[in-house]
Amino acid sequence: MEVFSQFIQLFFSGLTIGSIYALIAIGFVVTYNVTGVLNFAQGEFAMLGALTAISLSGAGLPLWAAISLAIAIVVLIGALFEKTAIYPARHSSGATLIIITIGVSFVFRGLAIFIWGTQPKSLRPFTANDPITIFQAVLLPQNLWAIAISLVGVFSMGYFFNKTYIGKAVSACVVNKFAARLMGIHPEKMSLIAISISAGLGALAGIVIAPISGASYNMGMMLGMKAFVAAVIGGLTNAPAAVVGAFLLGILESFAEGFWSAGLKDAISFALLLMMLFVKPNGLFAKATGKRV
Amino acid sequence: MHERRLGTWLFALGILLFPLIVHSNYLLSILIMIGFYSLVCNGLTMLMGYAGQISLGHAAFYGIGAYTTAYLSATHGWSPWLSIIAGAVISAFIAFIVGIPTFKLKGHYLALATLGFGVIVYTCFKEFTSITGGMNGFFGIPSIKLFAWEFSNDARFYYLIWTVVLLSLLFSQNIIHSRVGRALRSIEGSEAASDAVGIDIMRYKLQVFVYSAICASIAGSLYAHYVTFINPQAFDAMLSIYFLIMVITGGASSIWGAVIGSSVFVLLSELLKEVVPLVFSNAGGEFEIVFFGVLLVVMLIYMPNGLTAAWKKITGKWRTSTTLSPAAKGGGGR
Numbered sequence: 001m002e003v004f005s006q007f008i009q010l011f012f013s014g015l016t017i018g019s020i021y022a023l024i025a026i027g028f029v030v031t032y033n034v035t036g037v038l039n040f041a042q043g044e045f046a047m048l049g050a051l052t053a054i055s056l057s058g059a060g061l062p063l064w065a066a067i068s069l070a071i072a073i074v075v076l077i078g079a080l081f082e083k084t085a086i087y088p089a090r091h092s093s094g095a096t097l098i099i100i101t102i103g104v105s106f107v108f109r110g111l112a113i114f115i116w117g118t119q120p121k122s123l124r125p126f127t128a129n130d131p132i133t134i135f136q137a138v139l140l141p142q143n144l145w146a147i148a149i150s151l152v153g154v155f156s157m158g159y160f161f162n163k164t165y166i167g168k169a170v171s172a173c174v175v176n177k178f179a180a181r182l183m184g185i186h187p188e189k190m191s192l193i194a195i196s197i198s199a200g201l202g203a204l205a206g207i208v209i210a211p212i213s214g215a216s217y218n219m220g221m222m223l224g225m226k227a228f229v230a231a232v233i234g235g236l237t238n239a240p241a242a243v244v245g246a247f248l249l250g251i252l253e254s255f256a257e258g259f260w261s262a263g264l265k266d267a268i269s270f271a272l273l274l275m276m277l278f279v280k281p282n283g284l285f286a287k288a289t290g291k292r293v
Numbered sequence: 294m295h296e297r298r299l300g301t302w303l304f305a306l307g308i309l310l311f312p313l314i315v316h317s318n319y320l321l322s323i324l325i326m327i328g329f330y331s332l333v334c335n336g337l338t339m340l341m342g343y344a345g346q347i348s349l350g351h352a353a354f355y356g357i358g359a360y361t362t363a364y365l366s367a368t369h370g371w372s373p374w375l376s377i378i379a380g381a382v383i384s385a386f387i388a389f390i391v392g393i394p395t396f397k398l399k400g401h402y403l404a405l406a407t408l409g410f411g412v413i414v415y416t417c418f419k420e421f422t423s424i425t426g427g428m429n430g431f432f433g434i435p436s437i438k439l440f441a442w443e444f445s446n447d448a449r450f451y452y453l454i455w456t457v458v459l460l461s462l463l464f465s466q467n468i469i470h471s472r473v474g475r476a477l478r479s480i481e482g483s484e485a486a487s488d489a490v491g492i493d494i495m496r497y498k499l500q501v502f503v504y505s506a507i508c509a510s511i512a513g514s515l516y517a518h519y520v521t522f523i524n525p526q527a528f529d530a531m532l533s534i535y536f537l538i539m540v541i542t543g544g545a546s547s548i549w550g551a552v553i554g555s556s557v558f559v560l561l562s563e564l565l566k567e568v569v570p571l572v573f574s575n576a577g578g579e580f581e582i583v584f585f586g587v588l589l590v591v592m593l594i595y596m597p598n599g600l601t602a603a604w605k606k607i608t609g610k611w612r613t614s615t616t617l618s619p620a621a622k623g624g625g626g627r
């Protein structure tokens with residue numbers, strides 16, 4: 001029974017962290033699909049979202065307003081990022097664009113130091129955070145919030161890309177940029193939309209994790225890199241597969257931490273990344289899904 | 294005597310005379326740091342500029358060099374010279390093993406794989422505490438001796454590091470102007486075309502990767518013997534990205550880019566550490582990264598060939614034979 005309750009406990013904390021990775025990973029995949037840019041600044045949106053929400057809530061705004069406003073601000077930052085760094089370099093090679101996004105992530109992190117300092121801050125939980133006991137495992141409501149919000153995020157993205165007009169236009173650019181242009185869709189505009197949405201998703205992820213593990217200027221890098229691993233497990237171009245990859249990675253990390261070593265879990269995640277890249281660079285589900293969108 | 298050799302000799306003369314003219318330990322220590330980074334960037338420039346491959350994990354080799362020499366010389370009492378060589382051999386071996394699957398990847402995947410490799414090695418430094426001392430760091434690394442001559446003060450160490458840098462620059466120059474260098478440049482130009490004319494792409498990529506790992510490892514070893522104390526945070530993913538900034542700032546299509554990029558990076562970070570706290574009193578931690586971020590973005594958008602190329606353009610010495618496409622183009626693009 002002891003082991004079983006620990007198992008449940010680790011499983012839930014894995015789902016929690018996995019749901020955070022999932023939100024960021026969707027942003028990666030959407031950005032990558034539409035613009036061809038592997039955005040290393042993606043994790044920084046989570047940091048910006050979390051710290052902005054903390055400041056706004058600290059300034060006396062009700063939590064829901066602080067969160068909405070923080071996401072809106074980060075969406076604007078994302079749009080600004082696309083206009084100033086990605087758009088001027090859109091004809092550069094993939095590697096150049098990667099390095100540009102690394103540069104931007106430095107800028108975000110450095111500005112965060114100037115604005116918020118280097119001390120970690122925390123956001124109050126969304127609801128009263130009394131522990132809930134399920135099968136002798138203790139869960140915090142904030143963990144459930146994280147999982148639920150992430151699932152809502154995932155499904156609303158699915159709805160957006162498959163059912164709405166703008167979402168379909170963005171998807172059209174993914175499938176064939178040239179044909180989309182012939183149909184009167186501006187790929188440049190879609191690139192702006194894609195990066196703004198990704199920024200918003202990243203901000204949401206940061207805000208959800210902030211009450212659990214705090215927020216500081218340097219939280220974005222590791223979150224971003226883990227979301228990469230998740231996206232690569234899913235094959236980098238397949239959003240639903242990236243979400244599955246994110247939950248798998250979260251659970252793997254949680255169990256590695258619980259049963260082996262907290263320090264080595266990063267090494268395990270990145271060893272998984274290398275294995276995926278070397279053995280199945282098209283993702284774990286490449287054969288199962290057939291077509292990669 | 295070739296024109297390119299003349300430049301090298303003049304540079305060597307400047308290096309030789311500098312400590313005789315300037316008597317400041319602060320300036321010498323800055324030049325020593327530039328020396329370590331120049332050595333790393335020399336190898337990285339060959340990899341990125343000439344072979345066109347990106348690496349986001351070179352801090353790993355810098356760290357492997359540092360920890361190997363620290364462990365062998367401090368814990369096991371080896372001569373530092375031997376332990377530095379041992380570090381270089383281990384780094385070369387790891388680069389070879391890791392390089393075989395890694396260089397089958399291109400573009401984004403290559404960048405991710407090297408980044409992942411860097412994080413794994415960093416985590417190992419942090420976690421294998423019985424060897425590395427973990428986050429507490431590794432103390433008491435002995436200084437290097439040549440017979441009775443101990444490289445214990447800044448002036449002596451300055452000559453040691455810059456001798457090594459000059460040797461490696463000469464070596465790189467010789468490679469570039471040899472058959473190997475032409476092969477590397479053709480790989481950077483087009484992998485498919487090089488393959489078609491019978492160049493063993495994989496072998497050359499691996500060779501230059503191993504060479505760049507050896508450069509980084511020796512630089513890291515010398516760094517360890519210079520500061521006598523190391524901890525894992527000196528070798529994290531940020532350092533790999535700093536190396537990238539240096540290579541791109543200097544320009545990856547000239548071997549001098551390594552020295553210029555390292556100098557710009559070290560001088561700029563020293564300057565920022567002095568000036569910024571005067572303006573923003575609350576600035577703490579690694580605030581200078583915001584400036585490096587801007588530098589990186591601006592360089593890549595407006596000056597993708599780096600400062601050396603910009604300088605050549607200004608002085609009108611831009612010859613078609615040296616025209617190379619942007620270094621960072623590496624890895625084949627999208």
